[in-house]
Amino acid sequence: MSQHWLQPNWEPGLTLPHLPIQHLLDQGLQALILDVDRTLLPGREIELPLSVTSWVKEAQRHLLLHLFSNNPSRKRIGSVAEQLDLTFTCSAAKPRRARLRKVLNQLQCKPTEIAIVGDRIFTDVLAGNRLDLYTVLVRPLRADGYPCNNNRVQRLEQKLAAWLGAPQT
8 A cells, every 4th residue: 555554545624514425436436434423423412413414315326335433332323324224333443454344345345446434543544544445534523514623633643643654635
């Protein structure tokens, strides 16, 4: 792999509901693996923002989707998945690869045809890059679907990634 493990393929500076689906399709993608907390909805929330629901429904017209979360609450992640009519994995243990490999087998696509979309470099991006997936780093989400003003964790991860040699975008 020619890119650094902590560098996403695409970092548009947008939240999930503002990602242009056409850009993802232009990369030859057939499936998306979506992080849940702070990617689809703010942490601890269950009710999805309308903008996220609309984006997911549009994405489902073109791509296979699967929710993939480190959150151990099967009830919470299952509730989110049920709202969107999607399959899901909780307690994913990102950036470990075992559970992600199972999802790749279920999706029946080549790794180069699958993207993982999330807000964390050391879990979502690292896990995806370890399996040669297309990686998308999004901004953390507020309840209204717009970027969270408090994204200290993401900024810290970006500084650590740079310190570890990842090129800055």
